[in-house]
Amino acid sequence: MKKTVKNFAAATALAAAVTAGVAVNQTEAQADSLTPLSESQAAPVQTVESTQATVNQASDAVVNTQATLTSAQSDYAQAASDYATQAAVVANASAAVANQASAVAAMQSAAATTSANRAALNEALRQQAGTVAATQAALTVKEAAANTAQAQLNTAQVATQAAQAQVATASANVAKLQAALNDPALAAAQAKLTATTQAQTTAAATLVDAQTDLAHANAVVADAQSDVQAATQTVKTTTAAHQAAQTVQSQAAAAVKAAQAQLNAAQVAYAQAQTAVAKAQAVDNANQIVLPKGYAQALKDFMAGKLSAQQVQVIALAGNGNWDSVKVNKFVHNAADQATVIDNVFNMSVATRTELTKWTANLLNQIRRAMGTTPLVVSEGSVAYAQAVASQYDADGFNNYAEPGHDTHALYKIGDQFNTFWEEDESINIVWNQMARNNLPGWQTVKTTVTLDAIKENIYKGLVGMLFNDLDSNWGHSESLTGLINAKLITGDHQQALGVSVGHDGWLHFNLGTTTVYGKTNVLGQKLLDLTVTGHATAAQLAALQAAQANLATAKANYQTAQAKLTQATAQVKATQVQAVQQALQTARANLSQAQAKVKVAQAAVKTAQAQLAQAKAAVQAAQAKVDQLLAGHATQAAALQAAQATLAQAQANLATKQAAQAKAQAKFNASQAAVKTAQAAVSAAQTKLAALKASLASQQGAPVDLTVAQADLAVAEQKLATATAQLQLLKAAVDAKAAVVDQAQAAAEAATAKLAKAQTKLMNVKAQVEEPAVQPIVITVAPGKTALLMLKAVAEQPAPALPATLPAVATVAKTVAPVVTPVVPVVIPMTTAAAQAIVEAAVAPVAAISQVQPAVSHVATAVQDTVAPVVQAAATNVKAKVSEVAATPATAQQTHANTQVGLLASLGLMMTTALAGAGLAFKRH
Numbered sequence: 001m002k003k004t005v006k007n008f009a010a011a012t013a014l015a016a017a018v019t020a021g022v023a024v025n026q027t028e029a030q031a032d033s034l035t036p037l038s039e040s041q042a043a044p045v046q047t048v049e050s051t052q053a054t055v056n057q058a059s060d061a062v063v064n065t066q067a068t069l070t071s072a073q074s075d076y077a078q079a080a081s082d083y084a085t086q087a088a089v090v091a092n093a094s095a096a097v098a099n100q101a102s103a104v105a106a107m108q109s110a111a112a113t114t115s116a117n118r119a120a121l122n123e124a125l126r127q128q129a130g131t132v133a134a135t136q137a138a139l140t141v142k143e144a145a146a147n148t149a150q151a152q153l154n155t156a157q158v159a160t161q162a163a164q165a166q167v168a169t170a171s172a173n174v175a176k177l178q179a180a181l182n183d184p185a186l187a188a189a190q191a192k193l194t195a196t197t198q199a200q201t202t203a204a205a206t207l208v209d210a211q212t213d214l215a216h217a218n219a220v221v222a223d224a225q226s227d228v229q230a231a232t233q234t235v236k237t238t239t240a241a242h243q244a245a246q247t248v249q250s251q252a253a254a255a256v257k258a259a260q261a262q263l264n265a266a267q268v269a270y271a272q273a274q275t276a277v278a279k280a281q282a283v284d285n286a287n288q289i290v291l292p293k294g295y296a297q298a299l300k301d302f303m304a305g306k307l308s309a310q311q312v313q314v315i316a317l318a319g320n321g322n323w324d325s326v327k328v329n330k331f332v333h334n335a336a337d338q339a340t341v342i343d344n345v346f347n348m349s350v351a352t353r354t355e356l357t358k359w360t361a362n363l364l365n366q367i368r369r370a371m372g373t374t375p376l377v378v379s380e381g382s383v384a385y386a387q388a389v390a391s392q393y394d395a396d397g398f399n400n401y402a403e404p405g406h407d408t409h410a411l412y413k414i415g416d417q418f419n420t421f422w423e424e425d426e427s428i429n430i431v432w433n434q435m436a437r438n439n440l441p442g443w444q445t446v447k448t449t450v451t452l453d454a455i456k457e458n459i460y461k462g463l464v465g466m467l468f469n470d471l472d473s474n475w476g477h478s479e480s481l482t483g484l485i486n487a488k489l490i491t492g493d494h495q496q497a498l499g500v501s502v503g504h505d506g507w508l509h510f511n512l513g514t515t516t517v518y519g520k521t522n523v524l525g526q527k528l529l530d531l532t533v534t535g536h537a538t539a540a541q542l543a544a545l546q547a548a549q550a551n552l553a554t555a556k557a558n559y560q561t562a563q564a565k566l567t568q569a570t571a572q573v574k575a576t577q578v579q580a581v582q583q584a585l586q587t588a589r590a591n592l593s594q595a596q597a598k599v600k601v602a603q604a605a606v607k608t609a610q611a612q613l614a615q616a617k618a619a620v621q622a623a624q625a626k627v628d629q630l631l632a633g634h635a636t637q638a639a640a641l642q643a644a645q646a647t648l649a650q651a652q653a654n655l656a657t658k659q660a661a662q663a664k665a666q667a668k669f670n671a672s673q674a675a676v677k678t679a680q681a682a683v684s685a686a687q688t689k690l691a692a693l694k695a696s697l698a699s700q701q702g703a704p705v706d707l708t709v710a711q712a713d714l715a716v717a718e719q720k721l722a723t724a725t726a727q728l729q730l731l732k733a734a735v736d737a738k739a740a741v742v743d744q745a746q747a748a749a750e751a752a753t754a755k756l757a758k759a760q761t762k763l764m765n766v767k768a769q770v771e772e773p774a775v776q777p778i779v780i781t782v783a784p785g786k787t788a789l790l791m792l793k794a795v796a797e798q799p800a801p802a803l804p805a806t807l808p809a810v811a812t813v814a815k816t817v818a819p820v821v822t823p824v825v826p827v828v829i830p831m832t833t834a835a836a837q838a839i840v841e842a843a844v845a846p847v848a849a850i851s852q853v854q855p856a857v858s859h860v861a862t863a864v865q866d867t868v869a870p871v872v873q874a875a876a877t878n879v880k881a882k883v884s885e886v887a888a889t890p891a892t893a894q895q896t897h898a899n900t901q902v903g904l905l906a907s908l909g910l911m912m913t914t915a916l917a918g919a920g921l922a923f924k925r926h
Helices: 048-109 116-181 184-281 295-303 309-317 351-373 379-396 409-420 452-468 478-480 539-572 579-632 637-700 707-771 789-794 807-816 833-843 848-850 852-887 890-919
Strands: 004-005 026-034 422-428 496-502 507-516 777-780 828-829
Touching: 048 116, 048 637, 048 707, 048 807, 116 184, 116 637, 184 539, 184 579, 184 707, 295 309, 295 351, 295 478, 309 452, 351 379, 351 496, 379 409, 379 496, 379 507, 379 777, 379 807, 409 422, 422 452, 452 478, 507 848, 579 637, 637 707
Parallel strands: none
Antiparallel strands: 004 026, 422 507, 496 507, 777 828
């Protein structure tokens, strides 16, 4: 809305422009409508919605990282469990070796003891050694369980501490909001609610503890019942065995002797077979790929359109009767390669990638010589070319498990860089990167350790599959690897260089590139490497290897059969201690009675805790109802307090859960510690009895003992110990790897939680800002050299009964004295747009009154210069200061603000009226 008023002289021109960008001249003045600050002028205020979105994102991140942490902790727990189980196996094997060694030594030192006493003591010593081994194994298992329980308890304690910190923070926030409400009754009700909530939390934790104790007691009863059943069965079995052993002892002794002889023969055969296999494997590059009869011609005929893909499949897989090429071509392991460990298959050294490439080229050149195509070469450039392709796959995020075909972007880009005509074949290894196989985030950072022998075996199997079982790819891989595709290249660039690499998704890349392009040598054709090997395996050597492998398999089977017969025969001659197992049964029954009594006590504790929890819940509901009633009169503060209380309740519930988990972990840890002590006592008692038997045996004299059986048992026990120890080392590496994953997941979860807390705090602040009442600011700008008094009129516009009577007079004087008043800068005054519009119109209207007193204009101008101007200048300075003071007044005191502004304007009008009267002038009221 705009208005235009003609002035009567240059001296009385309306010289003020309201809002930026309005022009004023000497004959016409325009007063534009006042407008609120634009978005670019107002201070940016972040919306609640955008801040809430940030909180939601942070919350989702917490959930995701917590899920990752939980999964990692589960994996770690499983790995730790596997390690503990294998540790028990190692402990058992170690105990068996120690016991058997002690038995052999005891037998050797007791050569002079009597035959009858020595036999009895030997049997007792054997049984007691078994008892010692069993108790030691049980101790190892209990100790492993105790270690696991300790780790779980530590984790639960950390979680409880974090939950306690969250409760403390939430409690402080609730206290702060309650103080802001300043309602004693509400504070008392809230305190009661907090106390009852805490009581409920405590009661819930007590119930969880009681339930945990009951579950533990039930588990103890179950274990005791199982022990009673086992002891009962043992009594029956051992009694029958004792009676049977006396009858068949003589026949079993003969069977032991025969089985031992058979075992000795099998051991010799086994050793000879192992030597033969090792000798055959010593030949460098023993691996070969044999083509089925008719395969080469069939593949060529297929490319010429003379055979179908299915017909080629028949020849490839059964080219010679029942001969199966995929089964006949088997990988030959190499001991040296098996001992060479590659720390990370996805980050191999140049030397390793070069060796693998040369090894693969020799395999494929066997095929190409049979096909009559150009053999492959290997160069430093071809090795680098293959690695560049694999790296570009990773950079493109191309996962072969999730993406069909090949990464053509990578192949064209790297092919152009190396200036070559390229081909690529890929094969899969499904165990090197399970995250890539499942297309999970982070698959490009997985690290996998393998042996050089394992990599070569995967290359070998991948080539055999692509050569002879490629029907689903229409024999495209076969045509590429055999050189048939390149042979048809019309440019004549038929020399190809090979490069082998491993992508981070676990796929093997076989990259073929021409060494020339239109006859011009590229980097793949420079610095060629020697592919000569120290000796190719002959047909006779391969036959010897296969025969040795077959002999080894037969020897292993014979060895295992003989070992089983020996174990069975040895078990038949062992006497039993019926009295001992009967005593064990009585002990087990006593333990069962004690455990059942503890279950009754635990059940009573659970009922009591449930009743207390029900009472606590009722108290919380009553306290919450009282708080809700008192909060009804508090809108914004109550909403904030309720949100804080909800956060506190959630934190307290989480704390209760964490405390319950900690209590459960503590109970499990205490039980495991008690089990360890019991097992230690059992080991000590068994060892004491074993020492007594050894001492008794040493004091006896008799016939020489049969050392053959004991020595054979010792050898077997040592072999089992070596095997179990090697497996334990592998499991230890797995546990360390899982622990590292848990640490990473823990760090990510903590970072996400911190980010969520920060976002929630920001959301609370934004909500507080939005909920506080505010007055829309208005900008009033006075041009340089113009009057400041128009701006002073704007102060009068706030909610009030009416404008002061002096407002028209002030407007008239403002226009008259504009040329002599000092210019001012823009001022921001809180008011509504409608109020500002009224001020603009009030500022323009009095101009018509001035036109009625035109004869007095010259006198007014002189009076203004001499008398009015200094007064107006002083008034403007005083009122400007007051305007700033009033503008800073809180929006909640709007009426006081308006009254103050009206009073200021009235005072200014009185001052100006007095000054003009002194100059002989008077105002006509409008």
